[in-house]
Amino acid sequence: MSDLIRLKNVEKKYKNGTTAIYDLNLAIEKGSFVFIIGGSGSGKSTLIKMLYREEKPTKGQVIVGGLDVAKLKNSKVYKLRRKLGIVFQDYRLLPKQTVYENVAFALECIGEKKEMIRINVLKALEDVGLKNKVHSYPDQLSGGEQQRVAIARAIVNNPKLLLCDEPTGNLDPEMSMEIMKVLEDINKRRGTTIVMATHDKEIVNKMKKQVVTLKQGHLVKFKQKGKYEDEAI
Amino acid sequence: MKLFRMLGRSIRDAVKSVVRNFSLSLASISCITITLIIVAVAIIASYNVQNFTKEIERDMTIVAFVDNDADEEDVKEIESDIKSISNVSKYTYQTKTEVKEKMQAESDVFNTVLKNWSDEESPLKDTFQIKVKDVEKLKQTAMRIQSIDKIAVVRYGSGMVDKMIAAFNQVEKITYGIVIALIVVTVFLIVNTIKLTISARRREISIMRLVGASNFTIKTPFIIEGMILGLFGSIVPVLITMYGYTAFYNHFDGYLYSQLIQLIKPEPFIYQVSLAVIVIGIIVGMIGSASAVRKYLKV
Structure with a gap:
């Protein structure tokens, strides 16, 4: 039972009739680093969304950290969200708050004590290498730095799982690699499981991590130390 | 401890939001003020009518x-x-x-x-x-x-008194009708005010949800905001009740038209009415914001 995520016969059909995921079975171990790759419409975003219960599976079972996501009531979703961190392509920072406040926000929302917030926020910012930008505002930072703030916010409550939906989508290759270094570091040092959806070929090939390949809603391959293969696109 | 911390944060957010959307907050507050003034007058009038009809009945x-x-x-x-x-x-x-x-x-x-x-x-x-x-x-x-x-x-002495009591009852009913209508309008206005705050903070709310804030945490600041609007809206009506009724009472020496219609003494009556007005204000604000939150937050 060292699987952090387990999907059994999962199917996702949207209300407009399109099916995003067909009969998906998947198990992801604790502490692993997994890429989910595939072209647009392959269902990788849907898969990520089901993991943090933005979407519910139409059929099957999604278990994340021991919680049955499909059976989770709307009012109890926060229990799942506190176990994981999420990073998006568009950073989703609060523009009128400083870097520190943005990261602290995640802990304030769950009622953490002030001293604890301070300690954890500074530690998270150190882990992403932004300790010297604590008092800056998001618009004073580069895209890569903003994404690192978002990562700091996602890991500040020490989650078991970090979900990344195209985190490098808005960044140039150099900054993308910077982000990947940060993520790899978090994976190694904190032991956080990372699931990252991406279509960036270069990153996947360089990192040599586990790769889940989706194609039009079907699982094509699940490889250790996988590469981005053209057939997936 | 944790609850107090969260509550402190909610109150801070609520006050910030009232100040930030000042013009709309002011509109809601004025609407609550007008409603509560009428509510206060209605309460004072109906208690006085009840009081002296009882007096008259006792004297019958x-x-x-x-x-x-x-x-x-x-x-x-x-x-x-x-x-x-x-x-x-x-x-x-x-x-x-x-x-x-x-x-x-x-x-x-x-x-x-x-x-x-x-x-x-x-x-x-x-x-x-x-x-x-x-x-x-x-x-x-x-x-x-x-x-x-x-x-x-x-x-x-029934004939005249009966008619008078019936007339007062009629007036009371109409007043209640007006008060209810006004409260509905006020609630509607508060719903809109809170709706605007919600849409201004949509991004923040979506992030709150992502980082695992409970529904209670997300809703509380908005509900407190409604209560603050209600509280502010009750200031003027309370002043009118306190000073206005006392002045009215003193002006007529405690009697209206004749010795028959005796007014209720201002103390402690005005304090009770003021308290009722404040409570009604806060509850109306709360109902408005709660329904706005339910409609537009869907968390």
């Missing part, structure tokens, strides 16, 4: 006039008859001489007129003044007394 007396040719024996018989009626709580007997003296004492005009009348000439009659237990049955009791032998006329 049946006066039974005894025939001029009745002798002492007859009077005794009448007395025992009256005593046997179950609804009678108290009665007094006055001979015409006593009535005369009383009237003479009351006014100079009566005094000069009545002085010239001897006992035989006097149009006054011996009377029984009867108080009843249940005012509702006043009419029946009066009829019973009327049917007693040697009773000439029975009078009870």
